Amino acid sequence: MVLSLTSDAEGSARKLAKGQSSVTSDAILAAVLKSLDDDKAEDVVQIDLRGISEIGDHMVICSGRSTRQVAAISEKLKSRLKDDLGILSKVEGKGTGDWVLVDxxxxxxxxxxxxxxxFYQLDQMWLEPGAPSPTEA
Known part of the structure; x- marks a missing residue:
């Protein structure tokens, strides 16, 4: 049996092989928010970075109740993004479980x-002046 790809599928396969994705940042954000909700992350704040910073289109900040939950939230997020969207994420800080970054x-x-x-108040560094804090929203 010979498997044949259409040109669109072929292009997508090439992009994925090169580490590129045709998934939009809004689709990634939706998947991130769903994963965080599924894993009971608390005080979830999303910040639109478009036009503000070149580091990305969106930033999401949330809390877990313990080091174990923080590590589990980040590990499941990484796994879901890979399985559902084909996105390979970089993870930093999972070993300590105090602050994990998923890029x-x-x-x-x-x-x-x-x-x-x-302690770090990362939310306040990125939120606009006068915007409600996560606990006020």
């Missing part, structure tokens, strides 16, 4: 323990 390229996700999140 998809277009969407940057920070998963914190509440105490660590409060």
């Amino acid at each position: 998809t390229g277009d969407v940057i996700v920070h998963v914190f323990r509440p105490e660590v999140r409060e």
